[in-house]
Amino acid sequence: MPVTVKKISLWRKEDENKTGLLALTLEPLAKAGANLSVVMGYRLPGNEAKAAIEIYPVAGKKVTSAATETGFVTSEIPTLFVEGDNKPGIAHKIAQAIAETEVDLNFFVAQAIGRKYSAVIGFANEGDAKKAATLIKKASRKK
Structure with a gap:
């Protein structure tokens, strides 16, 4: 398989770091039929009370709506x-x-x-x- 390199837009959400945040955040996306290739969840360095979740891809009307309603925005x-x-x-x-x-x-x-x-x-x-x-x-x- 030759290497493939493509530009993507990660979708990102920051929230209060708490037990179950990742599962709670991904639930509406799963219900909307999201097939995610990338899921990253981590505490923010220097501010462990906050966490970030990044996902890709966000595609289709239902998944995009679920992501937006859950607080995701496209990363810069x-x-x-x-x-x-x-x-x-x-x-x-x-x-x-x-x-x-x-x-x-x-x-x-x-x-x-x-x-x-x-x-x-x-x-x-x-x-x-x-x-x-x-x-x-x-x-x-x-x-």
């Missing part, structure tokens, strides 16, 4: 979704290619399942995201 952080064949060192190759051109990362979350990996990578600005998309494709092809 330019983000790429990357998928490809998992290989030893692939995260390092991608990170190194981005670092060598001084592109600023906001976040990098990756996981491998079986022989495939996916990553969600946020950038400081649109220009960096666009530049990184090309770099990620090149780095993923290197042996």
Whole structure:
């Protein structure tokens, strides 16, 4: 499988950090038929009383309505979704290619399942995201 890199819009919600927040927040989306590829939930560094939840994709009228009613808004952080064949060192190759051109990362979350990996990578600005998309494709092809 060749690497795919696409620009995405994460949807984000911040709320008071409490037990069950993630399940409570995802329930209306599940009932609306959301098929989420990305779900990130975490406490905010420096303010552990607050939590953030980020999801992707939000598509279709019912899911978009459920997300909006639940308090989600589209994130301002330019983000790429990357998928490809998992290989030893692939995260390092991608990170190194981005670092060598001084592109600023906001976040990098990756996981491998079986022989495939996916990553969600946020950038400081649109220009960096666009530049990184090309770099990620090149780095993923290197042996």
